[in-house]
Amino acid sequence: MLEAHRGIVYKVAAGYARGEDERADLAQDIAAQLWRAFPGYDPQRSFSTWMYRIALNVAISHLRERSRRHDALALDEDLHALPADDGDSAETAQRLQLLQRLIAQQPPLDRALLLLYLEDRGHREIAEVLGLSESNVATKIGRLKQRLRAALAD
Amino acid sequence: MSALTMELDELKQVWQELGRKLDRQHRSERLRLREERGRRLRSGLRPLVWGQALQMAAGVLLTVWGALFWSAHAQAAHLIAFGLILQCYGIALIGCGAWVQARVAAIDYAAPVLTLQRRLADLRTAYVRGGLGVGLAWWLLWMPVLAAILMSLFGADLYRNAPALFAIGGAVGAAGLLASLGFLHWSRQPQRPRLAKAVEDGVSGVSLRRAQALLEEIERFEREE
Numbered sequence A: 001m002l003e004a005h006r007g008i009v010y011k012v013a014a015g016y017a018r019g020e021d022e023r024a025d026l027a028q029d030i031a032a033q034l035w036r037a038f039p040g041y042d043p044q045r046s047f048s049t050w051m052y053r054i055a056l057n058v059a060i061s062h063l064r065e066r067s068r069r070h071d072a073l074a075l076d077e078d079l080h081a082l083p084a085d086d087g088d089s090a091e092t093a094q095r096l097q098l099l100q101r102l103i104a105q106q107p108p109l110d111r112a113l114l115l116l117y118l119e120d121r122g123h124r125e126i127a128e129v130l131g132l133s134e135s136n137v138a139t140k141i142g143r144l145k146q147r148l149r150a151a152l153a154d
Numbered sequence B: 001m002s003a004l005t006m007e008l009d010e011l012k013q014v015w016q017e018l019g020r021k022l023d024r025q026h027r028s029e030r031l032r033l034r035e036e037r038g039r040r041l042r043s044g045l046r047p048l049v050w051g052q053a054l055q056m057a058a059g060v061l062l063t064v065w066g067a068l069f070w071s072a073h074a075q076a077a078h079l080i081a082f083g084l085i086l087q088c089y090g091i092a093l094i095g096c097g098a099w100v101q102a103r104v105a106a107i108d109y110a111a112p113v114l115t116l117q118r119r120l121a122d123l124r125t126a127y128v129r130g131g132l133g134v135g136l137a138w139w140l141l142w143m144p145v146l147a148a149i150l151m152s153l154f155g156a157d158l159y160r161n162a163p164a165l166f167a168i169g170g171a172v173g174a175a176g177l178l179a180s181l182g183f184l185h186w187s188r189q190p191q192r193p194r195l196a197k198a199v200e201d202g203v204s205g206v207s208l209r210r211a212q213a214l215l216e217e218i219e220r221f222e223r224e225e
Helices: A006-016 A019-040 A047-070 A090-104 A108-118 A123-130 A134-153 B008-035 B043-072 B077-105 B113-136 B138-154 B163-187 B193-223
Strands: none
Touching: A006 A019, A006 A047, A006 A108, A006 B008, A019 A047, A047 A108, A047 A123, A047 B113, A090 A108, A090 A134, A090 B008, A108 A123, A108 A134, A108 B008, A108 B113, A108 B193, A123 A134, A123 B113, A134 B008, B043 B077, B043 B113, B043 B138, B077 B113, B077 B138, B113 B138, B113 B163, B113 B193, B138 B163
């Protein structure tokens, strides 16, 4: 199951880490924590919700630790950018860069919300992952969309 | 279409594209991810865990020393008292360290994000405050420790030879302890935010500041409507 959902690990790591090495390190941290926690997983509950909780908790802790080490977190788009694939068109590369810039501009908790929104997760699952009420999630998603629209319009 | 004119709904498509791209890049690393599991586990909490381990080791040494001390000097009530104080302080160090270690071990990364982040912040706060308590005890603790060192190394009974030191030291220590606690309380009043920040940074370093900032951030995130 962990293998089947490995994309979650990679995407969360990409959302919270800068550069290839850091992304790989964070993905390893998340994977390690998932393996460690797996015996405690309750099969009656949603696997992706469980996985998102762990991945986002590890990623947020990682981001906070990095912020502490570097004190002020400089936003460096080049560091966030993924290395280009040979198959990427210029347009795709540009879109990916824009998306990563938008993600990197969000504070840690908002970033979690954004990642779950982009994953098209329902309000109920987002609420379960974050520990918020569904109504609060709905409000926050609304606000998030407004901010994204404004950012995209700039 | 330029990426700069991307619509909101398209972000999700780009996100999926990002996922596919990452999957391609990481496919070859699957084995490494498994093999290295646990290697970098809880790196953010490692200094805290090591600090507590050192504290517990110091606690064991003090406990053993205290027990040996009072049992070797069972003929003098004040020496028994000094040994017991050392022993109790050692046990307190072990207890505080074990409590923090247990809390760290019990951290459930599968908990909802806000719940876990709040627990981490609470843990750091408890850790720093526990450390403050352990440190402030030295206002009074230095006397029995000094007496035990002198007795252990040179057979000199400080209490019998210089009882005034204990009277004066005890009074100064108690006053210092009360003043420290009073100052900490006074500095944390809402009308003195800058002083509170300066004192907390000075007394407890960055850990408490981070924990409090984290708590404030979580509260702001929850409150934001």
